[in-house]
Amino acid sequence: MSTIAPPAPEASAGLREARQPSSKVAYFDKDEPLRLDAGRTLSPFHIAYETYGELNETKSNAIYVCHALTGDQYAASASPVTGKPGWWSSLIGPGKPIDTDRFFVVCSNVIGSCMGSTGPASIDLSTGTPYALDLPVLTIPDMVRAQAMLIDRLGIDQLFAVIGGSMGGMQCLQWTVAYPERVFCALPIATGARHSSQNIAFHEVGRQAVMADPEWHGGRYIQAGTRPHKGLAVARMAAHVTYLSEAALQRKFGRNLQDREQVGFGFDADFQIESYLRHQGMTFVDRFDANAYLYLTRAMDYFDIAAEHGGRLADAFRGVQTRFCLVSFSSDWLFPTEESRAIVHALNANAASVSFVEIETDKGHDAFLLDEPEFSGAVRGFVSSAARARGLNP
Amino acid sequence: MSTIAPPAPEASAGLREARQPSSKVAYFDKDEPLRLDAGRTLSPFHIAYETYGELNETKSNAIYVCHALTGDQYAASASPVTGKPGWWSSLIGPGKPIDTDRFFVVCSNVIGSCMGSTGPASIDLSTGTPYALDLPVLTIPDMVRAQAMLIDRLGIDQLFAVIGGSMGGMQCLQWTVAYPERVFCALPIATGARHSSQNIAFHEVGRQAVMADPEWHGGRYIQAGTRPHKGLAVARMAAHVTYLSEAALQRKFGRNLQDREQVGFGFDADFQIESYLRHQGMTFVDRFDANAYLYLTRAMDYFDIAAEHGGRLADAFRGVQTRFCLVSFSSDWLFPTEESRAIVHALNANAASVSFVEIETDKGHDAFLLDEPEFSGAVRGFVSSAARARGLNP
Numbered sequence: 001m002s003t004i005a006p007p008a009p010e011a012s013a014g015l016r017e018a019r020q021p022s023s024k025v026a027y028f029d030k031d032e033p034l035r036l037d038a039g040r041t042l043s044p045f046h047i048a049y050e051t052y053g054e055l056n057e058t059k060s061n062a063i064y065v066c067h068a069l070t071g072d073q074y075a076a077s078a079s080p081v082t083g084k085p086g087w088w089s090s091l092i093g094p095g096k097p098i099d100t101d102r103f104f105v106v107c108s109n110v111i112g113s114c115m116g117s118t119g120p121a122s123i124d125l126s127t128g129t130p131y132a133l134d135l136p137v138l139t140i141p142d143m144v145r146a147q148a149m150l151i152d153r154l155g156i157d158q159l160f161a162v163i164g165g166s167m168g169g170m171q172c173l174q175w176t177v178a179y180p181e182r183v184f185c186a187l188p189i190a191t192g193a194r195h196s197s198q199n200i201a202f203h204e205v206g207r208q209a210v211m212a213d214p215e216w217h218g219g220r221y222i223q224a225g226t227r228p229h230k231g232l233a234v235a236r237m238a239a240h241v242t243y244l245s246e247a248a249l250q251r252k253f254g255r256n257l258q259d260r261e262q263v264g265f266g267f268d269a270d271f272q273i274e275s276y277l278r279h280q281g282m283t284f285v286d287r288f289d290a291n292a293y294l295y296l297t298r299a300m301d302y303f304d305i306a307a308e309h310g311g312r313l314a315d316a317f318r319g320v321q322t323r324f325c326l327v328s329f330s331s332d333w334l335f336p337t338e339e340s341r342a343i344v345h346a347l348n349a350n351a352a353s354v355s356f357v358e359i360e361t362d363k364g365h366d367a368f369l370l371d372e373p374e375f376s377g378a379v380r381g382f383v384s385s386a387a388r389a390r391g392l393n394p
Numbered sequence: 395m396s397t398i399a400p401p402a403p404e405a406s407a408g409l410r411e412a413r414q415p416s417s418k419v420a421y422f423d424k425d426e427p428l429r430l431d432a433g434r435t436l437s438p439f440h441i442a443y444e445t446y447g448e449l450n451e452t453k454s455n456a457i458y459v460c461h462a463l464t465g466d467q468y469a470a471s472a473s474p475v476t477g478k479p480g481w482w483s484s485l486i487g488p489g490k491p492i493d494t495d496r497f498f499v500v501c502s503n504v505i506g507s508c509m510g511s512t513g514p515a516s517i518d519l520s521t522g523t524p525y526a527l528d529l530p531v532l533t534i535p536d537m538v539r540a541q542a543m544l545i546d547r548l549g550i551d552q553l554f555a556v557i558g559g560s561m562g563g564m565q566c567l568q569w570t571v572a573y574p575e576r577v578f579c580a581l582p583i584a585t586g587a588r589h590s591s592q593n594i595a596f597h598e599v600g601r602q603a604v605m606a607d608p609e610w611h612g613g614r615y616i617q618a619g620t621r622p623h624k625g626l627a628v629a630r631m632a633a634h635v636t637y638l639s640e641a642a643l644q645r646k647f648g649r650n651l652q653d654r655e656q657v658g659f660g661f662d663a664d665f666q667i668e669s670y671l672r673h674q675g676m677t678f679v680d681r682f683d684a685n686a687y688l689y690l691t692r693a694m695d696y697f698d699i700a701a702e703h704g705g706r707l708a709d710a711f712r713g714v715q716t717r718f719c720l721v722s723f724s725s726d727w728l729f730p731t732e733e734s735r736a737i738v739h740a741l742n743a744n745a746a747s748v749s750f751v752e753i754e755t756d757k758g759h760d761a762f763l764l765d766e767p768e769f770s771g772a773v774r775g776f777v778s779s780a781a782r783a784r785g786l787n788p
Contacts (some may be wrong), residue, residue, distance in 0.1 A: 197649065
């Protein structure tokens with residue numbers, strides 16, 4: 001299966017605990033439109049989300065976990081699509097660094113995605129067909145605005161923490177500038193305050209790969225009864241190389257051959273790295289919607305938190321009240337340490353409470369999804385000390 | 395136009411000065427087959443080449459210039475395909491670092507390419523149709539073996555120098571290990587002794603992009619009367635990002651918008667880097683053959699000069715007689731400086747004459763094709779001093 005069917009239109013009235021197939025879904029009807037940066041509104045819309053742990057009486061122990069580009073709401077529970085454990089199950093759970101015995105964790109599928117929240121595969125009620133490219137182009141601020149509407153629904157005034165890596169880190173930063181009084185502490189990981197030229201370039205390669213596939217049909221592939229699998233697989237392969245480091249690739253695969261003693265003098269996968277990438281491409285298309293890939297990469301490209309402040313990042317954080325811990329990984333060349341450092345400097349200029357950890361690892365950008373002891377330790381330490389400062393007793 | 399038509403079969407008998415359309419072409423008939431690493435032979439075959447300057451009486455002043463992946467024989471003269479000046483016209487010419495008043499420069503189109511030498515678009519005499527994927531997969535050693543046959547034809551026993559960057563640098567290294575006595579000095583630039591896992595990965599992405607294009611027709615697109623332009627453009631775009639550095643992209647493009655004051659909330663090219671990449675993709679498909687792109691990327695992937703020596707690079711250079719100058723560029727992440735340094739160490743272990751220059755630049759891998767004063771100076775200095783050592787008086 002690939003995408004979760006959008007909810008029936010008649011289902012979209014008020015929050016309910018319907019699972020779709022396994023998530024909670026918050027429906028926002030026509031009286032609660034989502035204002036979009038594109039100058040339009042999205043209405044009705046819905047957000048699929050998961051929660052872990054219990055909200056305390058004062059509603060002061062909520063942690064919003066924001067997922068990355070191809071992530072989903074299943075941060076700490078098995079994905080019904082892939083059957084795999086939650087993507088951050090190493091970090092989130094009873095007794096884990098994000099301790100669900102103490103905290104109420106919310107993780108929602110971003111709008112524009114394809115795992116149950118409104119996205120390009122959802123039905124456009126004005127036409128009765130999937131939005132495809134008629135969905136307005138969404139931004140990181142749009143995603144976060146929707147998340148704020150969800151926590152309003154849940155009756156939460158202030159989040160104890162917002163935590164996320166990569167695109168999740170962008171949402172995390174956006175939370176602190178859009179709703180400074182609603183975020184006690186923030187943990188933006190392996191991210192940047194704006195998408196770099198090189199990162200835009202790689203995303204554009206991916207989008208062109210999708211749109212070059214004739215099965216894309218100008219975005220209307222669902223009606224055409226097909227999927228641009230080949231283009232999306234190429235996009236995923238190109239992106240996947242950027243998630244790893246040269247050193248990790250060399251260590252893991254090197255020039256090792258795939259099931260053979262010498263090269264095959266052909267265009268089959270000779271090298272293990274080739275098989276690995278092909279596998280990444282093929283499995284991705286089974287779980288992800290091609291148009292959602294276009295929308296989410298675009299949202300990341302558009303992200304530039306300083307843009308409205310003449311490019312002055314320090315100004316973007318003026319009046320910031322949130323406590324920060326920034327984490328980068330030494331071999332991450334997609335969001336290199338200097339990107340985190342620039343944020344730290346901007347926060348310092350506002351006398352914010354900031355700590356910063358660069359984790360030494362050769363695992364590249366992907367390290368934020370892996371079980372790296374030093375990383376887990378940093379998360380545990382920051383969350384615990386911020387909880388003490390917030391008066392949340394263990 | 396895209397590829398140059400292969401020569402008529404009847405034209406392939408002996409060397410002649412036929413131009414095709416503007417190159418000299420050396421034909422190798424059935425009595426002179428090219429032995430291939432794939433365990434087969436290529437016969438007949440032909441090599442298109444250009445020469446600059448005059449061969450001296452003792453035939454001791456010849457410099458072989460080896461081109462990179464998408465390069466051609468037009469190193470110092472305008473390309474008849476693009477009309478652009480030769481790709482190394484900043485380095486090669488009268489009074490230039492590779493001084494055609496002193497040296498006889500030979501630059502040939504590698505076999506497997508599409509600019510006049512035998513490649514996948516050439517006619518397979520056994521079928522009367524283009525080879526497409528029936529051409530055996532070629533290697534860097536195969537290319538160099540063909541080049542050695544060309545200099546035999548030209549009556550040159552020993553080359554004064556072999557010079558090349560990137561894939562040209564691989565050929566350069568191969569010359570020194572396959573024909574140590576035939577190369578007085580060598581200038582391998584921005585290259586490596588083997589293709590890294592990451593580089594194989596990017597090539598595989600490009601190949602998959604080409605082969606995913608339904609217009610590729612299993613390689614038989616010429617007969618189908620079409621070309622896999624979209625797939626090849628995506629491949630070129632992906633590769634092009636790797637030729638630049640993050641710093642250069644940021645300096646040149648940053649997040650600058652294309653002809654607009656704000657983002658367009660769509661999937662057209664909003665950012666200058668997107669337009670630039672799309673342009674790179676579109677112009678490339680007009681000048682390059684998709685199957686040739688598959689063959690040449692494969693040849694680079696297969697390159698591993700130490701493979702036959704149990705991975706011991708120093709052993710590959712045993713008995714080396716050539717004087718070396720290696721050049722790397724500080725911001726080149728495709729062939730980082732450490733790749734050159736590994737070659738230097740291996741040569742040092744053989745007490746070879748080696749110099750090594752790392753050029754400080756933010757221009758990435760592409761720097762070897764740009765007019766970088768420090769780089770030109772290094773080439774001029776090394777060529778001049780080697781010429782003195784060779785007894786070639788100015």
